[in-house]
Amino acid sequence: MIHVSIIGATGYTGVELVRLLGLRGDVVLDHLTSRTYAGQKIQHLFPHLLGNIDHTCEELDLEQVTTDSDVIFVALPHGHALPIAKKAKEKGKKVIDLGADFRLKDAAVYEEWYKVPHTEPELLEEAVYGLPEWDRDAIKDAAVIANPGCFVTSILLGLMPLMKKGWVVPNSIVCDSKSGTSGAGRAGNVANLFTEVESSFKAYGVAHHRHTPEIEQMLTQMAGTDTMIQFTPHLVPMSRGILSTIYATVTGGHTAAEIHALFEETYADEPFVQVLPAGMWPMTKSVKGTNNCQLGVTYDERTGRVIIVSVIDNLMKGAAGQAVQNMNLMFGLAEMTGLQMIGLFP
Ligand SMILES: NC(=O)C1=CN([C@@H]2O[C@H](COP(=O)(O)OP(=O)(O)OC[C@H]3O[C@@H](n4cnc5c(N)ncnc54)[C@H](OP(=O)(O)O)[C@@H]3O)[C@@H](O)[C@H]2O)C=CC1
Numbered sequence: 001m002i003h004v005s006i007i008g009a010t011g012y013t014g015v016e017l018v019r020l021l022g023l024r025g026d027v028v029l030d031h032l033t034s035r036t037y038a039g040q041k042i043q044h045l046f047p048h049l050l051g052n053i054d055h056t057c058e059e060l061d062l063e064q065v066t067t068d069s070d071v072i073f074v075a076l077p078h079g080h081a082l083p084i085a086k087k088a089k090e091k092g093k094k095v096i097d098l099g100a101d102f103r104l105k106d107a108a109v110y111e112e113w114y115k116v117p118h119t120e121p122e123l124l125e126e127a128v129y130g131l132p133e134w135d136r137d138a139i140k141d142a143a144v145i146a147n148p149g150c151f152v153t154s155i156l157l158g159l160m161p162l163m164k165k166g167w168v169v170p171n172s173i174v175c176d177s178k179s180g181t182s183g184a185g186r187a188g189n190v191a192n193l194f195t196e197v198e199s200s201f202k203a204y205g206v207a208h209h210r211h212t213p214e215i216e217q218m219l220t221q222m223a224g225t226d227t228m229i230q231f232t233p234h235l236v237p238m239s240r241g242i243l244s245t246i247y248a249t250v251t252g253g254h255t256a257a258e259i260h261a262l263f264e265e266t267y268a269d270e271p272f273v274q275v276l277p278a279g280m281w282p283m284t285k286s287v288k289g290t291n292n293c294q295l296g297v298t299y300d301e302r303t304g305r306v307i308i309v310s311v312i313d314n315l316m317k318g319a320a321g322q323a324v325q326n327m328n329l330m331f332g333l334a335e336m337t338g339l340q341m342i343g344l345f346p
């Protein structure tokens with residue numbers, strides 16, 4: 001049995017972890033924490049859990065959590081995973097951080113983009129970036145996992161085959177992403193009110209979104225050469241889902257068929273990445289509620305650019321699903337345990 005605690009269980013990603021882990025026969029949910037809802041039953045706060053999850057939310061008791069649990073999922077705003085990971089490490093326990101605290105390998109870059117000091121440089125050094133399709137072996141041995149950002153996951157999976165081969169001109173990459181509103185979390189915010197979002201569509205964070213340095217860090221690692229991107233996120237009126245359209249100039253001599261074959265080959269054995277047949281393009285609905293990433297790819301011979309469309313569910317492959325995939329790897333379980341599901345359609 002794996003003993004698990006979820007810190008920030010009443011946020012969107014936290015409660016998605018409860019959904020994924022709550023009925024597993026090989027997992028014991030020890031503690032579900034919340035400041036606002038401590039003392040209340042989680043199934044009364046989230047009626048989709050009724051009859052299945054009987055836990056009461058608790059204030060975080062770090063000593064207790066790190067004593068009882070083998071792995072601690074941190075689903076809090078950035079900055080808050082640092083002391084939790086420190087304590088867990090002291091007690092020999094594992095941490096999977098869904099936030100950004102361990103994603104950027106350079107503490108100065110983290111401080112520049114997230115505006116908080118990084119107090120755990122040694123843990124940052126040993127933390128492993130939790131994208132299984134990139135480095136599954138490192139995840140198996142990790143004590144601290146930096147679960148990737150949601151937009152980032154969709155973009156990295158879309159570009160990885162080409163970056164590893166060096167088939168794109170590094171600084172030619174443009175990523176145009178759209179997210180549903182759950183990507184912004186559950187905390188009240190006027191910009192995310194129904195009245196502000198419905199029947200509308202807007203760009204935000206233009207030229208300065210926090211996922212930019214994370215995408216560049218990982219693409220640089222994949223390509224082995226410095227890579228800068230243009231990234232523009234958009235907010236669309238749906239609850240879940242991310243769709244990223246990615247454009248890049250291809251280095252000479254590759255055909256559309258060759259590029260499509262490279263994607264199929266790269267992901268042939270990946271349980272959660274599906275490359276669509278040539279000419280088919282993915283939609284967010286196909287991956288809703290699943291841990292899947294679906295990819296469509298083509299090469300426009302006229303412009304010399306590859307076009308990739310990548311979809312994920314931001315709360316699943318973009319957050320809680322990927323975190324559970326990482327937990328499975330860290331504990332020597334089959335990677336798909338608890339994550340084999342078909343999307344909700346229509
Ligand atoms: N939503 C998404 O699609 C994705 C989110 N993430 C990351 O996952 C993390 C959680 O996101 P999400 O679930 O959307 O966020 P939510 O805002 O929905 O939930 C945040 C949780 O943290 C608690 N919390 C909020 N502020 C504090 C604080 N100052 N100290 C302690 N606890 C706090 C909240 O409950 P309470 O106030 O009751 O304690 C709540 O349980 C974030 O770092 C986010 O960037 C990553 C990928 C995708």
Ligand SMILES: CC(=O)N[C@@H](CCC(=O)OP(=O)(O)O)C(=O)O
Nearest residue numbers: 098099100149150179180183184
């Ligand atoms: C729609 C929306 O607001 N999305 C969030 C996505 C970030 C997120 O969820 O957090 P991570 O950085 O931990 O991935 C944003 O743009 O900030």
